[in-house]
Amino acid sequence: MDIWSTLSDTFLDWESMKAVLPEMLKVGLVNTLILAAASVVLGTLLGMIVAVLALSSKRWLRWPAKIYTDIFRGLPAILTILLIGQGLSPITRHWWGPNPYPLGILALSLIAAAYIGEIFRSGIQSVEKGQLEAARALGFSYPSGMRLVVIPQGVRRVLPALVNQFIALVKESSLVYFLGLLASQRELFRIGQDAAATNGNLSPLLLAGIFYLVITVPLTHLVNHFDKRLREGRPSDVQLEEVEHATR
Amino acid sequence: MQHVEAASLEVSGVELAFGSNKVLRGVDLVVPAGQTACVIGPSGSGKSTLLRAINRLLEPHAGDVKLGGESVLRGDPDVLRRRIGMVFQHFNLFPHKSVLENITLPLRKIKKLDADAAQAAARAQLELVGLAHKAGARPGNLSGGQQQRVAIARALAMQPEVMLFDEATSALDPELVKGVLALMADLAAAGMTMVVVTHEMGFAREVADQVAFMDHGVVVESGVPGQIFGTAESPRLRQFLSQVL
Numbered sequence: 001m002d003i004w005s006t007l008s009d010t011f012l013d014w015e016s017m018k019a020v021l022p023e024m025l026k027v028g029l030v031n032t033l034i035l036a037a038a039s040v041v042l043g044t045l046l047g048m049i050v051a052v053l054a055l056s057s058k059r060w061l062r063w064p065a066k067i068y069t070d071i072f073r074g075l076p077a078i079l080t081i082l083l084i085g086q087g088l089s090p091i092t093r094h095w096w097g098p099n100p101y102p103l104g105i106l107a108l109s110l111i112a113a114a115y116i117g118e119i120f121r122s123g124i125q126s127v128e129k130g131q132l133e134a135a136r137a138l139g140f141s142y143p144s145g146m147r148l149v150v151i152p153q154g155v156r157r158v159l160p161a162l163v164n165q166f167i168a169l170v171k172e173s174s175l176v177y178f179l180g181l182l183a184s185q186r187e188l189f190r191i192g193q194d195a196a197a198t199n200g201n202l203s204p205l206l207l208a209g210i211f212y213l214v215i216t217v218p219l220t221h222l223v224n225h226f227d228k229r230l231r232e233g234r235p236s237d238v239q240l241e242e243v244e245h246a247t248r
Numbered sequence: 249m250q251h252v253e254a255a256s257l258e259v260s261g262v263e264l265a266f267g268s269n270k271v272l273r274g275v276d277l278v279v280p281a282g283q284t285a286c287v288i289g290p291s292g293s294g295k296s297t298l299l300r301a302i303n304r305l306l307e308p309h310a311g312d313v314k315l316g317g318e319s320v321l322r323g324d325p326d327v328l329r330r331r332i333g334m335v336f337q338h339f340n341l342f343p344h345k346s347v348l349e350n351i352t353l354p355l356r357k358i359k360k361l362d363a364d365a366a367q368a369a370a371r372a373q374l375e376l377v378g379l380a381h382k383a384g385a386r387p388g389n390l391s392g393g394q395q396q397r398v399a400i401a402r403a404l405a406m407q408p409e410v411m412l413f414d415e416a417t418s419a420l421d422p423e424l425v426k427g428v429l430a431l432m433a434d435l436a437a438a439g440m441t442m443v444v445v446t447h448e449m450g451f452a453r454e455v456a457d458q459v460a461f462m463d464h465g466v467v468v469e470s471g472v473p474g475q476i477f478g479t480a481e482s483p484r485l486r487q488f489l490s491q492v493l
Contacts, residue, residue: 131342133336133340134399136305136326137303137329137332139330140358144357
């Protein structure tokens with residue numbers, strides 16, 4: 001059999017792609033974006049708390065953060081999602097029924113917080129000690145100095161790593177499929193997989209892959225943009241300097 | 249230079265240790281209001297630690313610090329630091345803020361000025377240090393001398409009663425030192441109470457009202473510049489001066 005026609009039948013069946021496209025757009029893309037966005041927000045908030053605890057001078061605050069990070073970074077994501085999604089379901093079903101979404105988001109957020117916490121911690125620690133000292137010398141309290149001077153600088157330095165983590169979260173959102181989703185809750189991967197099983201070829205999964213790339217590739221370029229700006233400074237600063245130099 | 253409300257500063261018997269390492273071993277220094285004291289001495293003698301003990305960035309373990317005749321060791325250190333400006337060797341401007349924002353940030357958040365008042369005060373300070381045209385620039389785009397002048401403007405904008413300078417010119421290229429020293433001399437002439445840790449012996453000789461020589465955590469000898477640089481009594485001071493002059 002012709003290799004090209006085999007590959008074409010397997011991956012480029014336009015009809016099955018066309019058939020699944022509306023559902024992927026209206027259901028899959030929306031759900032993937034909801035899962036990823038909610039996890040990014042919750043994971044970032046939790047991650048900042050983990051970072052602040054990890055940077056505490058008090059051992060009894062530092063250690064829980066370290067243990068949390070070791071556990072959630074050390075476990076496979078699918079294991080965490082299943083343990084939380086299925087393990088906590090009997091408790092949470094009293095609040096929101098058998099809906100696996102909130103627990104899926106919680107699991108993804110807890111995983112993300114371990115990585116994001118480390119990213120924030122390293123960024124904050126990379127800020128020169130003199131910055132906090134200067135803030136304190138001006139009369140800022142320790143919390144104000146951290147909030148207004150140190151943390152904003154630390155976060156800027158780790159923006160590329162942070163966006164990379166967001167990309168990972170978009171991809172990991174597909175693992176929520178293991179919790180068993182209602183038809184209206186399916187994300188890109190699950191819709192692609194269901195359609196692939198029905199049609200007997202992988203074209204719908206390829207389409208799901210294209211959707212993932214549509215989300216992640218711009219984010220990758222955003223990382224590159226941040227990287228460039230951090231290395232070279234903001235264009236507006238450079239232009240301002242040039243104008244001032246020229247008009248002096 | 250602007251009008252300043254300077255206060256006297258009195259350091260008596262201040263001790264400070266890092267673990268078992270005693271860095272200050274009973275330092276005494278009296279600076280009357282409006283006067284300038286230069287602190288000189290070899291590296292590791294405790295000069296920079298003394299400045300940080302004065303504004304309580306490091307807490308003294310013993311002794312007392314009086315500002316305008318009142319002990320400051322029992323009050324809130326954050327409130328104390330609003331009365332004492334400090335300028336650092338490496339400027340320590342906030343790189344994520346513009347020059348103007350570096351000055352308005354403490355004015356708005358600590359002095360609680362509204363945006364317009366803070367900007368007006370900040371621009372006035374930048375004018376005084378000759379950098380009004382750099383208000384929108386980021387610190388990273390300024391020369392070292394310009395950054396240090398902004399750091400001085402930032403400290404002065406808080407209207408401190410005392411200014412501390414921690415080797416303010418040590419990190420500058422030689423051609424940039426003069427401008428910063430001239431600004432500090434103007435400030436001294438305007439009547440600011442200043443404690444200046446410096447290796448610039450020319451500045452100490454010409455601008456200081458008194459010079460204190462520190463070694464191993466104590467003030468070994470202090471006096472007017474003519475005495476310190478002309479008729480030093482301590483052999484250690486004479487040896488130090490023979491190496492740096």
